[in-house]
Amino acid sequence: MPITVNCFATLAQYSPPGGQMDIAPGMTTGKLVDLLGIPRDGVKILFVNGLRVDLDAPLKDGDRVGMFPAVAGG
Amino acid sequence: MSRLLRIDTSKQTYSFDPMGAYEGLGGRALSSRLVSREVPPTCHPLGAKNKLVLATGMVTGRPAGSSGRLSVGAKSPLTGGIKESNVGGSFAQRLARLDLMGVVLEGKPEAGSAPVTIIIGKNDVTFEDASDLRYLGTYETVKRLMAKHGEKASVLCVGPAGDTCRQNASIQVADPNGRPARAAGRGGMGAVMGSKGVKAVVIVESGSSPAIADKDAFKAAAKRWVEIIKGHPVTAEALPNLGTAVLVNILNEAGGLPTKNFRSGRFDNAGDISGEKIAELIKARGGEVKEGCHAGCIIQCSQAFHDKEGKYLTSGFEYETVWGFGSNILVKDIDDIAMLDRLCDDLGLDTIETANAMAMAMEAGLVAWGDGKGAIELLKSVYDPKSPMGRIIGGGTNYVAQAYGIDRVPVVKNQAMPAYDPRAVKGVGITYATTPMGADHTAGYSVAQNILGVGGNVNPLTKDGQVELSKALQIATAAIDASGFCLFVAFAVLDTPDGVECMSNMIQAAYGKPFTADDFINLGKSILKDEFAFNAAAGFTAAHDQLPEFMSETLPPHNVTWDFTTEEMQAVKAV
C-alpha cells in the first residue's frame, strides 16, 4: 500500500525518492524505520498524519509519515 | 562592586550608584523589579516617567558558556504593560566588565532637542550630538560609531523606527562582528529609547572580568555546564548545524505552522523556507552556518546568510522571522524573506510584529498574499519619517488592522502572536494568553513538551496539563532570563537532572552567597509576581488573558479550536 514518508534534518538522506513508498499492509512505524535503514535511536520525533506516535504504531493506506532527529529552536 | 548607572536624559546628567535595594539582582530580575518599583504603571510609555533599563545577567561577563544576555525592560508602548525583551550581542558582557549590572535611562529631553549618543566609560559618561545619525539605519549607524570609537566599541542603537517612536521599534545590538542583527525586538523598547532622545549607547572601555567569589567552585560548575550543553543533541548538534529554522518542517508536520494569517497549520511550500534549505544555501554561498551572537556562546545557533551574489545580507535569521515573512504571508522565496529580515534589523523593527503587520496589509489588499517583493517595497516606507504609510506599518499589527478595518487580528495584549498556532500547540497558547508580556512564545516555551519531546511529552491538541506546563515554564524562564544564560540552554537543562543545580552553583560561586536550585525557582516566581502586579496596577484583568476571537474557528489539518476560558488559565498567575 502507498504511503508518504519524509525524513528531515540529519535524517533527510533516508527519505525515499519523491517521498513515496509502497509498504506491506499492517507494517508498524518501527519496521518502517528499520526498512529505511535508520538506527531506531536516531528517530526522536515521529509523526503519522500530524500526530506524534511511537515506533509501534500500525500504518494505513495513504498515511503521511514524518521523521525527525532531536531538534529544537524558537 | 556591582553598580547601577542612572542617566537623566532631560538634563544629561548621570550617577554611578551602589545597587542598594537591587543588590544581587540581574537581567530580568533587575529590569522587572526596577520598572515595577520606579515606573508608575499608568504612566505614558513615551513620557518622562517611564524608564528604560538595560540589565546584564547575574553571571554575565564570567567564563560561563552562553551567558551573555541582556534584559531590556520598561513599560511597553505596544502592550501598555511591563516588558522585558531579552537579547544577545556583545553589550551585556561589556557592561559586566565595567561592573555595571544595569543602565537606567530616565527622564525625557525637551521636544526639538537633538538626539544623542551616550558613551559609557569606566567612571564617566559623555553625551555626543547624534543629529547626523537620526533616521539612519542601524547597520550604517553602527559602522559610523565603530569608525569613530574604534573596532572594540560595543554598540546598541535604534533605527528610523525608534527615532520616530513607533510602537514596534526594537533596540538592535551589535554582535562580535559589529552587525546589529540582534534585536531586543518585542514590545517597542526602541520607541522608549527614541522617546528619550537616545540614538545609541556605546561602550568603549574593555574593562575587566567581574568578580567571582569562589573561583574553584565556579570553574567546576562551568566545566559541568559545558558537559551538559555539549552532551545534549539539540544544543550540541541541531541548533548549531541547522539553526532555529529547523522548526519549519517540524511545525508543518505537526500541523501547527501558522499559514496565511493563521488560516491553516500547514504550508505547501514549507520545504522552500526550511532550516535545511537555509543551511544548504548558506554553505553554497559561502556564509556561516554557525555563529555565536556573543563571544563565549557554546551553542551558536546564529548564522550569516549571504545573498545570491555571495555578499553578506543578514544574520540571526531565526525561525520566527522565516515563518512570519514566509508561510504567514505565503512567501516562499527565501531571499525575499532574508531581505525582509535585514530591513527589519536595519529599520529597528521587531520581525514577529512586522510580519504580522504585513499580514494585515495583505488582508487589506495593500499587497497581494505571497508577494515578497511588494512586502519589501512596503516595508521600505518605514525609512521615510514623513511617510504616513511607514508610520502605520511601524505601529505594529493592530495599528495596521485598525487603520484598515481588519478584524482578523492575531494579537494578545496588542502584541502579535509568534510562529506556533495556539490551537494546535495549546501549551504555548496558554503562554500567549497569560504571560505579562503579551503574545510571546519565549515566556513559556511549551512547544518543547508539546512538539519537540524535550523535557517530557504533553499532547499538543488536548487541554490536559497545559496550564501547569506553561506555569512551570514561565517561572523557569523568568529565572533563566535573570541569570544571563540564553534561553536555549533550557533544552539541555530540562533533560538533565542537575541542570538547574549547575546554573545555581555558578550563581552561588560568583556571588559567594548560598543559592540553591530552589532559590532559582523562587527567583523566577518573584519576577513574575513583580510583573503581574505591575500589569494589574496598569489596568490589566483576567479579561485581557485571552486569544483573539477568530481562534474559535477550526484550524486544518487537525480541525482544532482554541477552547480555554480565561478562568481556566488564571492558575498560571497564582505564583
Ligand code: SF4
Ligand atoms: S544559542 Fe543562539 S541566541 Fe543563544 S546565545 Fe548562542 S547564538 Fe545567541
